[in-house]
Amino acid sequence: MEIINESSTPVQTLAQSNTPKVPPQYIQPPQLRPNNHHKPPLSLSNIPLIDLSLSSDSLLTQLSSACRHWGAFHVLNHGVSTDLLDQMRAVGSSFFEDLDASQKLMYKCDQNSPASEGYGSRMLVSENDDVVLDWRDYFDHHTFPISRRNPSRWPHYPPNYRNVVEEYSEQMKMLAQKLMAMISESLGLPSSCIEDAVGEFYQNITVSYYPPCPQPELTLGLQSHSDMGAVTLLIQDDVGGLEVLNDDKWITVQPLSDAIVVILADQTEVITNGEYRSAIHRAVTNSNRARLSVATFHDPAKTRRISPAPELVAKSRPRYQEVLYGDFVKSWYTKGPEGKRNLDALLL
Template sequence: MLEGYGRFFDISDDTVLDWVDALVHYISPEWAKAVEHWPKTPSTYRETYEKYGEEVMGLIEKLLGLLSEGLGLDPNYIRILIMEPLIQLRINYYPPCPQPDMVNGLKPHSDGDMLTVLLDDGVDGLQVRKDEDWFTVPSVPGALIINIGDLLQIISNGKYKSAEHRAVANTNQSRMSIVMFSSPQDDVLIGAVPELIDEAHPRLYKAIKAGVYGTVYMSEDNRGKGPLDALLLEHAKQVNV
């Protein structure tokens, strides 16, 4: 389980580096929390993030219900499938960069989870890819940004698409974001929902355990949607998913 302070995406020989520091730890379930390693200052850190985590978990549960219904399934389908989720917190700090064209804030990638909930500090920096173009997501104070992750794309057999996104560096301003990642526990098998498979809609992805996908995602170059594309079945590689 990945926790700690530092940088996690600088694993390739690419000369374009990520310009970000991050603090990562688990919020839920209780057995996954190593609170002895959480920051001691400010003194309200633990209380604040545990309360925020509870609110985010409630939101995720509601969203998964709506997404299940959107697939024509029982509202509890996905929630029951993933059982008690792992909720990981990542606090990103992007300092001002004197040469923003030489670095990424965070390189293009899609999230290797089910759903991601992001809160930023009002400074623009997040961009989302559509086709070949990148669009800045306007920072709205107090608003939450929801990303669909790779595992939900697999479960929905491509009906829901994980969002490829990146962060860009800023010359004059620092930026912070608070991100909550929701993932199934490691031994949950992730595959297309059988009710979504028929002759007209064949299975697109190989099934994989959530923990195995997480390991591959963090140990290989995860730029773009490479880890997800590696699971495409042969007949699906010609399909625009």
């Protein structure tokens, strides 16, 4: 794989050109198109919803079930104000919708480095021409450790953008730590188990913008994948488009304005020795409205070695080999995600 030239046209610009058809490089193969999968009735369509104010026993029971069977769930009463969630959505939307193309390009990503900070449309393409692109633009912020944080690289508009991102970053980190402690306890492990295994958080905040698409039945906003780190915390606007794979069915994650979506990532599956699962998810597009989501990733350092928790290995054989996280990231970016193939490569 190689980094695509960021001088290529942003997806938002393509959408604004009113083209009646998407360019060929955005058309998914027939078996991956969103309408080619059975979906349950809308009334049955959502991930679990967990109230973090519940009593300890009930909360841990619900967490265990959601982590074991889904790998993704909504949380309420999470301690982050709805006002801050709304502000984060608002500043992200302002960047994409209120700045012109030349202003956004002032913050473009480094085209020679994967997952570099800034504005872009796509990180990777195959050395061949057969890779399918996502119908998405994004802005990625490096927020933790503090040594990586450089707000001068973030948008200057609206005026409160940088302050909102900094406050949001702090709140998401505290929530991730709280959730990791509870998830550890739900497995009968010490509350610090998962966080100790992950080590210092490397946190990125990615605002994704999915413009209206003239042929949503042929495209994906984000291809099917599981996240590579430890835990992802996500909010979305009222448009919706996030889907989670469960029992071979794509389940729509209905937007809840005051809830946060928790998505377990691959290193948590390794640490829990497969007891808990990372969630395969994707984003679909629509023809009428732009969609915005904000994903906050909490990952280990690339020098961190990740392996199943000793307490769990003592009860049964290890299911995953130890991995240097930097090697896992390199594999993810060179081979592409394609569901869980990078995690499956660690299976013993």
